[in-house]
Amino acid sequence: MKYAFAQRTRNFESSAVRDILKVISQGNIISFAGGLPDDDLFPLAAVEEAYKRVFEGGKHTMQYGLTEGFTPLREAIADRMAVRKQIRMDAQNILLTTGSQQAIDLFARVMLNPGDIVLTENPTYLAALQVFQSYEAKVVAVDSDASGMLPEDLEEKMKTYAPKFVYVVPTFSNPRGNVWSLERREHLLRLAKKYNVIIFEDDPYGEILFDEASGYTPIAALDNGETVLYTSTFSKTVVPALRTGWVMGPYQIIRMMAQAKQAADLHSSSIDQQALYCLLRDFDLDAHIAGLRSVYKERMHVMLGQLQRLNLPGLSYVIPQGGMFFWLELHESINTKDLLPKAIEKGVAYVPGAPFYVSNPKHNTFRLNYTHSVPEKIEYGMSQLVSVLEEAYTTISIDKAMV
Secondary structure: OOOOOOOOHHOOOHHHHHHHHHHOOOOOEEOOOOOOOOHOOOOOOHHHHHHHHHHHOOOHHOOOOOOOOHHHHHHHHHHHHHHHOOOOOOHHHHHHHHHHHHHHHHHHHOOOOOOOOOEEOOOOHHHHHHHHHHHHOEEEEOOEEEOOOOOHHHHHHHHHHHHOOEEEEEEOOOOOOOOOHHHHHHHHHHHHHOOOOOOEEOOOOOOOEEEOOOOOOHHHHHOOOOOOOOOOOOOOOOOHOOOOEEEEEEEEHHHHHHHHHHHHHOOOOHHHHHHHHHHHHHOOOOHHHHHHHHHHHEEEEEEHHHOOOOOOOOOEEEEEEEEEEEEOOOOOOOHHHHHHHHHHHHEEEEEEOOHHHHOOOOEEEEEEEEEOOOOHHHHHHHHHHHHHHHHHHHHHHHHHHHO
16 A cells, blocks of 8 residues: 655655664674663662552552643753753743653754744754754754854854744754853853754753863853753753753743643653652652762773774764764765665774764764673674775775876
8 A cells, every 4th residue: 555644754764873783783793883871870879769659659640641741840850940951930831741852853843834934953863853944944063163153153154044943952963962162052052042953952962061160151051031941851860761851941942842742742751750750759869960970980981091092094973072972984985875884894883973964974984882881891892893994995095006
């Protein structure tokens, strides 16, 4: 039978990361591909105790909940954001979602008409690009460096395109791991107000900073509550399977997103939200996160040590100050997608960089995750990857010599 799918499905694409994970899950592969926290660091006992306390509450805990989410959890998040991030908003300005991914989707659903313009960095979060394209938006890249969007290009594109919103991951971005300077954050906010453009700030990794004293001010903390929507998740700090994220921002937009959520799923799992509330109330989440930071920082340095062995022309990377990823650029003649099967043969996987680009993809880039594997696996997996890269560079040298 021939199925008459909606035209918008022409814009649907499978995630490059998910496709790779399917392949490597079938064998004994050390994966640096997914943005995964380490299973062994999940606070299982605390999560189990939290669910136990929910079930002790009786049968009413099993009933339908509010679309906006479990009110005590929204209030707890509001308190936590005020203390940890200096973002001060009431619980009514918070919508609980099925991961921060749903927050991106709901926001796009209520904001985007076909042909609307979204400004982003290049490269940027792959799954956000998929969402915007699925709603038939046109995504336009703003020139950026390690400190954020370049002010001149940003203003020029705001004037030229009149974008519906700007999507940014300014703290430990995915995939590059960059951290925007305070000046670039402030400049984006000034321009957004000047040109009446909304900012959607995605911050899934902000808690995983390796030097807490450094601190990074969210763009939402610089705003008066009118211009910035801020989304984050418990997936990286508690457990991904809870699929609980949140978005906070101007009430009119949050209200519209809640109405869209009613049509999508009525509400996210209220049992999970109640358990998270109990966990935030009774468990020292800050101490747990401090432990994650210490472990992930060590693993980052193990991976860095292996990268520093490489003396290859064109190789560049930034040492992460937090988050989950290294982003590497190789000699321009190397295509990391073509190189991936050779890496998998050696028992190691990564994510090629091209799918993260809005336009003009650099095929000589790739992303490595250091949070999911223990140091011993990182050491071995990176030694295998190093050999693959060195062999690729040897081939380049041979080819050049033959010309």
